[in-house]
């Protein structure tokens with residue numbers, strides 16, 4: 001019955017690619033509307049920003065290694081943590097979401113490009129402009145008065161600290177406008193992802209046969225579309241306050257400081273799910289392939305992400321348990337926040353069940369996934385602790401919170417992204433990443449990460465608030481901070497291994513072939529790297545694992561789905 | 562609601578030493594902190610069990626099903642697509658756990674937030690300023706800074722109720738051993754309460770990022786015995802000491818810009834921008850807990866506040882040596 005509409009073997013694509021001069025190929029990159037080039041540019045710029053923000057984090061940890069240390073002064077320190085946080089969320093996390101989506105979705109759903117290729121290019125360039133604008137604040141942030149440099153208001157920029165009275169110069173304007181522009185990029189990319197998945201799927205790919213990666217990124221796109229506009233609106237309101245005499249958040253003129261917090265966290269909480277979903281998406285592809293089993297409970301997994309998406313829109317005030325809300329509001333938000341743990345738990349259980357009974361290939365991508373599972377479990381459980389409002393009254397704005405969200409965003413998202421990069425690098429470059437360097441990268445990073453962030457939970461228990469540039473000896477924080485700072489060393493070494501691995505493998509890695517992992521989704525049915533048109537002939541699929549069907553004609557998936 | 566349990570718990574606690582600098586949230590000395598600890602310990606217990614079970618399952622799965630060199634790699638394992646019963650089980654059990662946790666949270670939230678002040682409660686108004694705390698006692702007419710004196714209350718009957726607000730940006734009140742955080746928000750009044758059971762000094766930091774010197778905005782709650790608290794209030798209610806020995810020095814002080822920013826009750830110095838200095842020498846620390854209040858530090862502070870607390874809102878006054886000497890001797894007369 002099954003007809004093979006697309007061959008697994010291809011003529012060598014290189015033979016068709018002519019040589020370009022440097023300026024020609026530069027032009028090809030700058031003017032491109034190809035989803036693969038744009039996806040790659042997203043991920044590479046995110047990696048550059050990741051290294052910059054990582055260096056900032058290292059300086060922060062150097063300053064805090066010892067009590068009353070003098071590496072940087074208070075103003076520099078405050079700028080460092082503001083820029084570190086803003087960069088990691090808006091210039092690393094968000095472009096990674098976009099980059100993975102636009103690179104992989106067209107390949108996975110068997111089509112030639114995104115629904116709106118030009119919009120795709122616009123999204124990338126406006127994001128990059130926003131990022132450059134933010135960093136230009138180091139030069140231009142002084143404004144006409146010469147007062148200030150980069151923003152120092154924290155990544156959630158609480159009013160009224162951001163108002164003209166407390167934040168002179170132009171730094172806060174660069175923050176608001178830079179983030180606003182990169183947000184425009186995220187919104188148009190989300191629209192593009194939704195349109196692409198709804199309209200461009202190859203013949204036979206019903207929604208229920210869509211790869212799990214695409215499903216999760218589709219819900220992620222919806223979440224971006226719903227959650228980001230409140231932030232953009234708040235940033236516009238802030239600029240109106242600062243330059244046109246509006247008084248939304250200006251408490252000196254009767255404005256409301258709490259209003260900013262509501263607007264920010266209505267965006268901010270869904271944002272943490274926007275950022276973690278790519279990791280969910282990647283795990284849902286990598287774990288099955290490396291366990292040699294289909295994803296356990298596919299419908300439940302789709303249900304769980306959808307549920308997380310909806311519930312996460314109703315939990316924002318758990319960031320505000322200390323602002324003096326009524327006991328009813330506090331109880332409501334405590335309850336909704338804990339409920340989000342249920343679908344999240346379902347995801348962890350299903351991934352584990354996927355591995356259960358499989359034949360686990362312990363290669364780098366899977367190692368990162370396993371570490372993700374354990375670390376994300378910790379992050380989820382500390383999240384439950386923070387959702388218990390009375391416990392949060394103690395933990396809020398302490399180092400416990402810092403440890404918690406680094407467990408979600410580094411121990412979760414970054415580990416997931418690394419899994420994804422090791423998994424898809426062969427497709428993108430045509431070369432395998434080196435396993436040995438990969439294992440070094442994994443172990444160094446994993447040990448360093450836990451040294452830094454496991455310990456910091458305890459600083460929170462001992463009353464250490466976040467965002468302090470220095471502290472006094474004798475409060476029981478010294479040893480914890482020193483260990484946390486030392487953890488930077490293995491983490492940095494791990495990242496060096498990774499960067500070296502990428503450079504070395506792109507130059508002289510082992511050729512990957514079309515399908516090095518013996519995988520099941522459509523991107524592995526074309527060459528590595530894929531040709532500009534992706535597929536010579538659009539594939540036709542009959543199940544959620546088209547390549548499995550192809551490789552096992554006796555026992556195809558569509559018999560069971 | 563938690564008062565009785567706390568009393569029992571305190572029986573086995575070591576009483577407070579002079580200054581408790583290790584601010585462990587699991588060693589509370591007051592009812593709100595104790596109630597929060599109860600919720601915390603229960604939550605930690607539940608999550609620890611979940612962690613052991615789930616992490617154990619993950620580790621077991623990885624260990625048991627890792628591919629061994631002897632495996633026949635061509636042979637794929639059985640393809641299992643899912644099971645509705647199992648999905649239902651791991652949906653329903655977590656929901657039940659969550660409901661228990663919601664119940665516990667709701668009970669403690671109400672217990673702490675909706676407690677009504679006992680008749681003998683002390684009322685204190687705490688006002689946040691960029692990088693220091695103004696403390697007012699409306700019933701006593703006292704204004705001071707950075708150190709909140711309250712009576713220790715072994716039975717919890719003389720709790721202190723705080724009205725919290727701010728004149729500039731958001732700050733947050735947090736004394737880990739006594740109570741979790743409540744923000745000080747401009748244009749808004751929040752409430753919190755504390756009832757230190759044992760005399761002692763309880764330390765805390767401002768817990769909401771508030772600009773340059775957020776790190777050096779410490780707050781101390783000094784729980785006195787009832788007698789000491791009475792002496793303290795009586796002494797604070799008096800106007801500033803008018804020591805004839807320092808009248809020259811007082812004139813020098815009066816001629817400087819200090820008077821525009823600092824209030825010294827009973828003198829022409831009536832500024833409101835900085836801390837009230839009327840009884841400066843009765844405070845243990847200077848500049849929101851940054852310096853111990855002794856002669857050397859006081860002189861260094863008046864000479865150049867930007868050294869001890871860079872970026873703080875008191876400018877360096879560039880006094881010459883003689884002025885500095887006199888200003889410090891005057892300040893030291895403000896007992």
Ligand SMILES: [Cu+2]
Nearest residue numbers: 268269318319
């Ligand atoms: Cu949240």
Ligand SMILES: [Cu+2]
Nearest residue numbers: 767769771775
């Ligand atoms: Cu502060």
